[in-house]
Amino acid sequence: MASTTAPIYPGSASFFSGDTPFGYYDDDPRFQCEVEEFANWAAKRLGYPILDVELQDKNFYAAYEDAVNEYGSQVATYAARDNILRLMGIDTGSLDLSTQYIPPTMRGIFKLAKEFGTEVGSGGTLTWYTGSLQVVADKQVYSLISNTTLETGSFATDQFTIRRIFHEDTPAYSNYQDALGTSLGLSNEFGFGLTAMSSDYLSMPLYEDVLRAQAVELNDQIRRSAYSFQITNNRIRIFPVPRESFNIWFNYTLDDENVEIASTGTGKVTNYSNVPYGLLAYGYINQMGKQWIKKYALAIAKEMLGYIRGKYQSLPGAGDSTSMNSSDLISAAEREMEACLSELKEILDQLSRQSQLERSSTESDMLSKHLSKVPLKIYVG
Numbered sequence: 001m002a003s004t005t006a007p008i009y010p011g012s013a014s015f016f017s018g019d020t021p022f023g024y025y026d027d028d029p030r031f032q033c034e035v036e037e038f039a040n041w042a043a044k045r046l047g048y049p050i051l052d053v054e055l056q057d058k059n060f061y062a063a064y065e066d067a068v069n070e071y072g073s074q075v076a077t078y079a080a081r082d083n084i085l086r087l088m089g090i091d092t093g094s095l096d097l098s099t100q101y102i103p104p105t106m107r108g109i110f111k112l113a114k115e116f117g118t119e120v121g122s123g124g125t126l127t128w129y130t131g132s133l134q135v136v137a138d139k140q141v142y143s144l145i146s147n148t149t150l151e152t153g154s155f156a157t158d159q160f161t162i163r164r165i166f167h168e169d170t171p172a173y174s175n176y177q178d179a180l181g182t183s184l185g186l187s188n189e190f191g192f193g194l195t196a197m198s199s200d201y202l203s204m205p206l207y208e209d210v211l212r213a214q215a216v217e218l219n220d221q222i223r224r225s226a227y228s229f230q231i232t233n234n235r236i237r238i239f240p241v242p243r244e245s246f247n248i249w250f251n252y253t254l255d256d257e258n259v260e261i262a263s264t265g266t267g268k269v270t271n272y273s274n275v276p277y278g279l280l281a282y283g284y285i286n287q288m289g290k291q292w293i294k295k296y297a298l299a300i301a302k303e304m305l306g307y308i309r310g311k312y313q314s315l316p317g318a319g320d321s322t323s324m325n326s327s328d329l330i331s332a333a334e335r336e337m338e339a340c341l342s343e344l345k346e347i348l349d350q351l352s353r354q355s356q357l358e359r360s361s362t363e364s365d366m367l368s369k370h371l372s373k374v375p376l377k378i379y380v381g
Contacts, residue, residue: 085111
């Protein structure tokens with residue numbers, strides 16, 4: 001009866017390029033063949049020929065193309081999430097990562113290490129400049145804006161960060177050994193007499209030097225005025241009060257150089273939105289993937305059929321009206337699509353690098369426990 005109001009599936013499919021909404025895969029011979037097979041299979045799963053199926057072959061083609069796109073989007077999303085740290089900042093150009101293997105390199109870790117190195121003064125990519133502050137006797141507080149000589153110009157026009165100030169007491173080690181390593185008289189206070197470098201370094205372990213240096217520094221900190229400084233709002237206070245004029249040297253960085261910015265127009269990966277993952281090559285999708293695509297496409301076709309039948313709540317019959325099952329079809333289709341997506345996401349989660357490393361670690365532990373129970377060989381004679 002429905003044939004009088006809606007086109008019925010004719011019983012066979014014949015695909016031509018341009019029959020899908022977007023035409024992403026229309027020129028792929030394998031897609032052309034398999035999308036026809038899907039249309040016939042899906043129609044039979046929906047009840048044809050026992051039941052009329054109010055869908056045409058192009059509806060099935062659209063559902064199949066949509067399913068292939070969804071599969072590719074999910075795979076690319078997980079791949080981008082796994083590799084985003086390695087991809088940040090690379091030139092995109094005409095690169096398409098959908099067919100590329102990205103090896104597990106340390107590039108992202110090194111990039112983070114450089115950023116941390118900049119902050120602690122060990123490597124990094126930010127230039128540390130040198131400046132000096134003229135200190136005069138009996139004056140503790142100075143302006144960093146007006147009392148400094150800088151390598152880059154003036155703090156009045158540049159935003160800056162002081163990284164290190166060379167205003168420190170002499171090393172504690174110099175209190176009991178001179179520059180050549182010869183022990184001074186203070187060495188007696190540490191329980192050993194006057195020694196020469198040739199015997200001191202050989203007879204004393206290194207931790208002895210560390211302990212002695214810590215003792216001297218703690219003594220100076222408690223009993224003597226420590227060399228220190230305090231920076232507040234571009235003003236520096238020097239401790240102890242200077243007794244003579246001298247220069248204090250320092251390292252600084254410019255804040256404008258501390259931010260590496262790459263806009264989306266520069267052809268670099270800056271975030272998830274411009275990671276260069278294109279469409280999957282349909283010919284490379286394996287059988288496991290195509291099986292998922294068929295199930296998801298069938299759910300889409302079922303949802304289409306439900307909406308089409310929903311236009312007619314009931315149709316007149318010979319004796320009574322016939323109710324359409326549109327709501328049941330739509331509900332079933334939504335559950336099936338959700339189940340398919342959950343299944344695929346679970347598989348992709350298990351295939352992530354983190355999951356693989358965790359599994360490898362577990363397998364290694366289990367193997368070690370297993371091997372620990374194997375008795376050692378005993379060699380006789």
